[in-house]
Amino acid sequence: xxxxxxxxxxxxxxxxxxxxxxxxxxxxxxxxxxxxxxxxxxxxxxxxxxxxxxxxxxxxxxxxxxxxxxxxxxxxxxxxxxxxxxxxxxxxxxxxxxxxxxxxxxxxxxxxxxxxxxxxxxxxxxxxxxxxxxxxxxxxxxxxxxxxxxxxxxxxxxxxxxxxxxxxxxxxxxxxxxxxxxxxxxxxxxxxxxxxxxxxxxxxxxxxxxxxxxxxxxxxxxxxxxxxxxxxxxxxxxxxxxxxxxxxxxxxxxxxxxxxxxxxxxxxxxxxxxxxxxxxxxxxxxxxxxxxxxxxxxxxxxxxxxxxxxxxxxxxxxxxxxxxxxxxxxxxxxxxxxxxxxxxxxxxxxxxxxxxxxxxxxxxxxxxxxxxxxxxxxxxxxxxxxxxxxxxxxxxxxxxxxxxxxxxxxxxxxxxxxxxxxxxxxxxxxxxxxxxxxxxxxxxxxxxxxxxxxxxxxxxxxxx
Amino acid sequence: xxxxxxxxxxxxxxxxxxxxxxxxxxxxxxxxxxxxxxxxxxxxxxxxxxxxxxxxxxxxxxxxxxxxxxxxxxxxxxxxxxxxxxxxxxxxxxxxxxxxxxxxxxxxxxxxxxxxxxxxxxxxxxxxxxxxxxxxxxxxxxxxxxxxxxxxxxxxxxxxxxxxxxxxxxxxxxxxxxxxxxxxxxxxxxxxxxxxxxxxxxxxxxxxxxxxxxxxxxxxxxxxxxxxxxxxxxxxxxxxxxxxxxxxxxxxxxxxxxxxxxxxxxxxxxxxxxxxxxxxxxxxxxxxxxxxxxxxxxxxxxxxxxxxxxxxxxxxxxxxxxxxxxxxxxxxxxxxxxxx
Numbered sequence: 001x002x003x004x005x006x007x008x009x010x011x012x013x014x015x016x017x018x019x020x021x022x023x024x025x026x027x028x029x030x031x032x033x034x035x036x037x038x039x040x041x042x043x044x045x046x047x048x049x050x051x052x053x054x055x056x057x058x059x060x061x062x063x064x065x066x067x068x069x070x071x072x073x074x075x076x077x078x079x080x081x082x083x084x085x086x087x088x089x090x091x092x093x094x095x096x097x098x099x100x101x102x103x104x105x106x107x108x109x110x111x112x113x114x115x116x117x118x119x120x121x122x123x124x125x126x127x128x129x130x131x132x133x134x135x136x137x138x139x140x141x142x143x144x145x146x147x148x149x150x151x152x153x154x155x156x157x158x159x160x161x162x163x164x165x166x167x168x169x170x171x172x173x174x175x176x177x178x179x180x181x182x183x184x185x186x187x188x189x190x191x192x193x194x195x196x197x198x199x200x201x202x203x204x205x206x207x208x209x210x211x212x213x214x215x216x217x218x219x220x221x222x223x224x225x226x227x228x229x230x231x232x233x234x235x236x237x238x239x240x241x242x243x244x245x246x247x248x249x250x251x252x253x254x255x256x257x258x259x260x261x262x263x264x265x266x267x268x269x270x271x272x273x274x275x276x277x278x279x280x281x282x283x284x285x286x287x288x289x290x291x292x293x294x295x296x297x298x299x300x301x302x303x304x305x306x307x308x309x310x311x312x313x314x315x316x317x318x319x320x321x322x323x324x325x326x327x328x329x330x331x332x333x334x335x336x337x338x339x340x341x342x343x344x345x346x347x348x349x350x351x352x353x354x355x356x357x358x359x360x361x362x363x364x365x366x367x368x369x370x371x372x373x374x375x376x377x378x379x380x381x382x383x384x385x386x387x388x389x390x391x392x393x394x395x396x397x398x399x400x401x402x403x404x405x406x407x408x409x410x411x412x413x414x415x416x417x418x419x420x421x422x423x424x425x426x427x428x429x430x431x432x433x434x435x436x437x438x439x440x441x442x443x444x445x446x447x448x449x450x451x452x453x454x455x456x457x458x459x460x461x462x463x464x
Numbered sequence: 465x466x467x468x469x470x471x472x473x474x475x476x477x478x479x480x481x482x483x484x485x486x487x488x489x490x491x492x493x494x495x496x497x498x499x500x501x502x503x504x505x506x507x508x509x510x511x512x513x514x515x516x517x518x519x520x521x522x523x524x525x526x527x528x529x530x531x532x533x534x535x536x537x538x539x540x541x542x543x544x545x546x547x548x549x550x551x552x553x554x555x556x557x558x559x560x561x562x563x564x565x566x567x568x569x570x571x572x573x574x575x576x577x578x579x580x581x582x583x584x585x586x587x588x589x590x591x592x593x594x595x596x597x598x599x600x601x602x603x604x605x606x607x608x609x610x611x612x613x614x615x616x617x618x619x620x621x622x623x624x625x626x627x628x629x630x631x632x633x634x635x636x637x638x639x640x641x642x643x644x645x646x647x648x649x650x651x652x653x654x655x656x657x658x659x660x661x662x663x664x665x666x667x668x669x670x671x672x673x674x675x676x677x678x679x680x681x682x683x684x685x686x687x688x689x690x691x692x693x694x695x696x697x698x699x700x701x702x703x704x705x706x707x708x709x710x711x712x713x714x715x716x717x718x719x720x721x722x723x724x725x726x727x728x729x730x731x732x733x734x735x736x737x738x739x740x741x742x743x744x745x746x747x748x749x750x751x752x753x754x755x756x757x758x759x760x761x762x763x764x765x766x767x768x769x770x771x772x773x774x775x776x777x778x779x780x781x782x783x784x785x786x787x788x789x790x791x792x793x794x795x796x797x798x799x800x801x802x803x804x
């Protein structure tokens with residue numbers, strides 16, 4: 001079920017009413033049923049994959065807790081292999097199969113292993129990582145194993161964050177699922193504002209920008225370099241509003257049950273360097289990778305090795321997004337520039353400049369451009385298209401009379417108005433006093449009603 | 465908490481009242497204010513009783529190609545963006561139920577029979593017309609029905625932009641004329657912009673043929689992404705004519721043997737026709753249709769040679785192109801188009 005569907009607008013109030021009417025000890029049953037219903041609205045049979053992950057990690061957690069030494073490690077490895085195995089089969093099989101096949105064919109051998117003719121289960125990487133974090137935490141003795149299968153299943157399947165995060169940790173979410181704190185008026189205000197902001201970002205900004213973006217990215221190089229430059233910016237905003245919009249709706253929906261999910265974004269647009277950007281963007285993924293991949297891997301290593309590991313980790317983050325060369329290059333570029341910028345900033349004679357106001361602005365503009373250019377790899381249909389777009393931006397950067405006539409700049413202006421509105425609404429929300437909140441609610445409802453699209457586009461991050 | 469719940473309910477009631485009022489005013493003063501809008505055209509088609517009217521149904525290609533003034537005094541251009549047989553089939557049903565026996569002009573292009581109602585059937589066009597007979601059933605049939613379309617205040621969500629855009633756009637300007645449903649543009653793209661559009665098309669053609677040749681070569685592998693890309697490219701570059709949809713079209717044509725149906729393939733840019741990998745299937749279809757239905761007349765101008773400056777972009781004619789086409793079409797179909 002999509003958050004931006006009419007069904008969800010009926011589904012959420014029904015769940016909320018049931019949640020608050022039921023005694024606390026039965027709430028998990030209703031929430032688990034609702035989560036199953038929510039997930040099965042996409043492709044019902046894929047719930048079996050989730051069930052497999054839940055059962056494997058539930059029993060792994062118990063077995064890890066009940067054992068020590070090599071056996072303990074063995075159960076952890078079994079859990080990791082099972083989880084990553086599911087990911088490998090459903091998400092990466094076709095990619096590896098094709099590329100291995102190409103190598104075989106280039107060497108003159110036959111290759112007839114078939115592709116997996118299945119759609120990628122929605123949100124697979126999110127719930128796999130969430131479930132995996134639980135077994136790792138139990139292994140590290142930071143969390144006790146969850147004895148209640150229903151509560152554990154709900155931890156993996158809790159519908160607001162099931163298909164696109166935030167990737168929660170067991171220590172935060174399970175206690176809240178077991179015993180949600182009572183709802184306060186401030187929770188309601190926070191939730192309504194978040195949900196409205198999320199819908200605004202998704203149906204007003206992201207889905208409207210998608211029209212321009214799809215048009216040009218769908219037919220490369222049908223526009224001028226300037227058009228592609230602008231549209232690359234638009235795509236960065238689109239993906240931010242799409243993903244953070246989803247997260248806002250998720251956070252708001254959960255808060256209406258008294259449950260606090262983690263914030264996934266912290267105003268990433270204006271970052272002084274790429275490392276800072278990644279610490280503010282998709283925080284639940286970057287902290288996951290930091291805690292479970294980077295730290296264990298880089299601990300005690302010399303600086304040059306840590307740099308290489310950073311690049312490798314970013315390649316993994318890229319590959320987490322999707323099984324294609326585009327995402328591998330996206331990750332690689334981010335990794336190389338994160339390390340490069342870090343090294344560059346450490347140059348002694350540059351430090352006064354870096355600390356000056358002008359230097360900070362310059363670095364922020366530079367970082368923003370890096371984000372925009374790398375996003376071309378994120379959006380383009382393939383590597384060839386991505387390089388063609390970048391080449392086009394540098395070789396065909398001009399304004400043509402036809403663009404002026406065709407209303408391209410009017411559309412562009414509309415795009416920037418939308419971006420401006422997003423920033424204003426977010427700021428307005430922060431500044432507002434409780435008793436004037438209705439002003440914000442009315443304003444957002446009017447904007448959503450008048451400017452929203454009912455394209456019911458799937459959220460971009462669902463595919464991951 | 466009680467105060468909060470009470471205030472929230474009061475707020476919702478007030479908001480719903482305002483929304484209902486706004487809905488009524490918007491319907492009256494914005495949605496049907498513009499006659500040339502898609503929703504206005506649908507209503508006009510239902511209400512038109514002119515015995516001499518010759519309707520033109522088609523996509524945006526038809527909207528910019530058929531100039532009613534050049535074709536005949538009874539001609540009205542009902543073409544709408546993204547429209548193909550998904551919509552035209554329904555409009556033909558409505559038209560064929562009328563007592564008049566004038567010709568019906570139907571624009572054809574290689575995507576005419578593609579079944580893609582999520583893309584072709586725009587809710588903004590039909591929701592304000594739900595009171596007209598058969599519209600609701602049609603939307604249900606096409607899988608485009610939502611319960612909220614019957615709820616005032618909620619029904620236009622997602623369509624306001626379309627309506628406002630029409631209000632702003634449907635005005636004559638220096639290089640745009642609106643004539644009985646047609647939208648004629650004097651726009652000529654710069655050489656570079658046009659070249660970019662053509663390059664993009666040729667790249668798509670090249671991509672498609674490369675994937676198809678890989679598919680045909682057992683020694684080469686085709687990735688899942690390539691297969692997915694091929695589906696998209698086929699949609700753009702391949703004629704698809706599912707048997708049941710062609711049969712439905714023929715059924716409609718045959719239902720009124722007294723009404724001539726003119727199936728017109730408007731002039732396309734050479735690159736567009738070149739890109740259609742199975743263009744022969746279109747000509748074969750035309751031959752078969754013409755043979756089976758004496759009241760169906762095919763006019764194929766797809767390969768009509770027109771210079772680049774007769775196009776608004778690589779897919780649509782501009783005013784000059786439309787005039788050149790209409791001159792030929794009027795001459796060839798003179799007998800069906802009535803007096804000028």
